[in-house]
Amino acid sequence: MYHLLKWLISRLGRRTALASQEPVAVSAPGGHVARPQGDDLVSPQKPAVPSAGHDAVALSVRNLSKRFGNRVAFQDVSFDIGHGEVFGFLGPNGAGKTTTVRTLGTLIAPTSGSATVAGIPLAPENGVEIRRRISVMPESPGLYLRLSVAENLECFAGLYEVPGGRDRIGRVLRAVGLADRAGDACGSLSKGLRQRVALARALLPDPQVLFLDEPTSGLDPVAAHDVHELIGELRRAGVTIFLTTHRLEEAERLCDRVAILNTTLRTVGRPDELRDRLFAKTLTVTTLAPLPEPGRVFAGLPAVDGWRQDGPAGYVLGVSDPAVAAPAATRALVAAGADVLSIAQSRHSLEDVYLELISQDEEARRG
Amino acid sequence: MSVSSGRVRAIYRKELREYRRKGSIVWGMAILPLIFLIQPLITVFALPSSSSSQLAGRHELLYLLAIPALVPATLAAYTVVGERQQGTLEPVLTTPVRREEFLLGKALAVLAPSLAISYTVYVFFLACVELFAAPGVAPALVQGPDLLAQLVFTPLLAGWSIWLGVAISTRASEVRVAQQLGILANLPSVAVTTLLAYNVIHPTLAIALGGAVLLLVLNRLGWRVTSALFDRERLITSTR
Numbered sequence: 086m087y088h089l090l091k092w093l094i095s096r097l098g099r100r101t102a103l104a105s106q107e108p109v110a111v112s113a114p115g116g117h118v119a120r121p122q123g124d125d126l127v128s129p130q131k132p133a134v135p136s137a138g139h140d141a142v143a144l145s146v147r148n149l150s151k152r153f154g155n156r157v158a159f160q161d162v163s164f165d166i167g168h169g170e171v172f173g174f175l176g177p178n179g180a181g182k183t184t185t186v187r188t189l190g191t192l193i194a195p196t197s198g199s200a201t202v203a204g205i206p207l208a209p210e211n212g213v214e215i216r217r218r219i220s221v222m223p224e225s226p227g228l229y230l231r232l233s234v235a236e237n238l239e240c241f242a243g244l245y246e247v248p249g250g251r252d253r254i255g256r257v258l259r260a261v262g263l264a265d266r267a268g269d270a271c272g273s274l275s276k277g278l279r280q281r282v283a284l285a286r287a288l289l290p291d292p293q294v295l296f297l298d299e300p301t302s303g304l305d306p307v308a309a310h311d312v313h314e315l316i317g318e319l320r321r322a323g324v325t326i327f328l329t330t331h332r333l334e335e336a337e338r339l340c341d342r343v344a345i346l347n348t349t350l351r352t353v354g355r356p357d358e359l360r361d362r363l364f365a366k367t368l369t370v371t372t373l374a375p376l377p378e379p380g381r382v383f384a385g386l387p388a389v390d391g392w393r394q395d396g397p398a399g400y401v402l403g404v405s406d407p408a409v410a411a412p413a414a415t416r417a418l419v420a421a422g423a424d425v426l427s428i429a430q431s432r433h434s435l436e437d438v439y440l441e442l443i444s445q446d447e448e449a450r451r452g
Numbered sequence: 453m454s455v456s457s458g459r460v461r462a463i464y465r466k467e468l469r470e471y472r473r474k475g476s477i478v479w480g481m482a483i484l485p486l487i488f489l490i491q492p493l494i495t496v497f498a499l500p501s502s503s504s505s506q507l508a509g510r511h512e513l514l515y516l517l518a519i520p521a522l523v524p525a526t527l528a529a530y531t532v533v534g535e536r537q538q539g540t541l542e543p544v545l546t547t548p549v550r551r552e553e554f555l556l557g558k559a560l561a562v563l564a565p566s567l568a569i570s571y572t573v574y575v576f577f578l579a580c581v582e583l584f585a586a587p588g589v590a591p592a593l594v595q596g597p598d599l600l601a602q603l604v605f606t607p608l609l610a611g612w613s614i615w616l617g618v619a620i621s622t623r624a625s626e627v628r629v630a631q632q633l634g635i636l637a638n639l640p641s642v643a644v645t646t647l648l649a650y651n652v653i654h655p656t657l658a659i660a661l662g663g664a665v666l667l668l669v670l671n672r673l674g675w676r677v678t679s680a681l682f683d684r685e686r687l688i689t690s691t692r
Binding site for chain 2: 153184187190192193194213214216217219220221223225226227228229230231232236239240241242243244245246283286290
């Protein structure tokens with residue numbers, strides 16, 4: 086039966102090759118991504134990035150838009166992701182995050198704009214070549230529940246044509262801590278373990294770009310922590326990761342840069358950059374008793390741009406450089422005979438940035 | 453475009469493993485042809501020995517060609533829409549597998565048990581006739597050309613039935629609807645085999661050769677047309 090099958094496929098394939106006008110897949114000369122040697126997950130002999138993308142970026146998106154009829158999924162999205170970067174893609178439900186992943190993963194076609202994924206232009210004829218170089222872990226693991234963990238991975242190793250399939254399956258299972266569960270039916274695994282199997286599946290082809298769509302969605306804190314650890318390991322191994330998530334602390338902890346999408350791209354940058362861009366730096370001073378003349382104390386201090394009262398004995402100083410302003414303010418307060426309870430630099434989280442941008446959008450929508 | 457035998461084999465093996473894990477899938481396929489046998493068996497068992505001269509030159513056995521047309525219908529109709537409903541389609545489509553490879557792997561995986569069941573049911577029918585029919589009926593009923601026709605046309609008819617089912621599966625939004633349509637779509641094949649069995653269409657060598665060529669072409673076309681109908685975006689987003 087096997088030989089009959091093989092013969093049949095080769096016959097059909099030959100005929101199709103003669104009849105088809107589909108362009109030949111892009112060849113892949115050029116260099117390869119620099120990765121730590123000896124790493125368990127990332128092969129140093131991974132497929133080379135074509136010369137077009139080698140010295141550029143892992144992922145480049147220009148004015149990309151997707152509409153479903155009259156409904157805009159996302160529009161005019163542009164960003165670049167460097168090799169080895171962990172890029173967080175944040176946004177509320179319905180913002181277009183998953184659609185963006187599906188578009189970049191060649192599952193759906195963009196309405197307009199362009200992109201280069203793993204060095205290959207995003208185009209229908211390049212779909213196979215792009216999918217060879219990337220890996221997508223969808224939000225739902227989508228495992229064959231009747232099959233064992235190893236059988237699920239064997240199927241995907243075959244689809245990716247992974248050389249040394251069994252060895253590779255063993256390696257990825259060890260990497261996700263499931264080596265002892267290889268024979269278990271996926272249907273018998275907990276949600277967290279299924280998520281790990283899906284991650285192992287995504288690691289099988291040693292991808293140049295790994296798309297993780299809500300990898301910790303619905304997981305308990307321990308399972309989510311395990312997934313974070315795995316992402317951290319991949320990051321250290323130099324894998325380029327495109328991570329969509331609702332969990333802002335996850336993005337802040339794992340990502341080099343983040344983008345916030347709300348149909349349009351609201352902002353892109355490092356989490357600290359975004360905080361600085363959106364929020365003024367401040368020092369909050371609290372004294373035991375109200376200062377008699379706060380204006381005289383704070384006026385003219387280096388790196389202090391202004392101040393305002395915040396409660397009976399609280400003062401918020403707008404500063405350009407907290408490292409300069411804080412010691413100067415301390416000295417001025419002591420010289421004025423104030424009993425200082427605390428001087429604290431304001432800390433805005435990524436969540437503050439996110440909420441601020443989304444609320445701005447809500448206000449704009451309300452008119 | 454080249455077809456990767458490795459990727460086709462990956463789909464094929466995965467499917468067969470799933471069938472093995474859920475044996476009811478294959479047993480379910482066998483029920484319909486077994487029911488289909490009841491009426492012809494009763495008819496044959498009721499034939500007296502004296503009818504053997506009337507049976508000569510007739511092709512009652514071609515009636516059983518309807519079995520390979522019906523056996524794969526429901527399973528083929530499940531292939532794509534079933535994966536879609538259980539949420540396993542998207543991860544597969546993110547791999548380098550081409551739609552032609554995916555569909556060929558699926559079709560071959562349906563073909564394997566369909567052939568096994570069709571031939572087994574046919575052999576079972578012949579055994580019953582040999583063992584329990586009145587003397588002289590079996591030699592008159594079982595004719596060489598009919599056996600050859602069964603051997604040759606079983607994979608061709610099953611293949612055509614599979615491509616119809618898979619094509620319906622790529623466009624259907626619900627498994628049950630796809631399976632019902634899959635059965636309906638195969639009724640013309642059943643009608644033709646019945647007309648042949650009852651000599652309404654007189655089976656000749658030319659008709660056999662023409663039918664075989666037609667089915668070969670339809671099978672090849674079925675693969676191409678089904679591949680063209682397979683729209684990743686629609687299957688993933690259900691928006692068009």
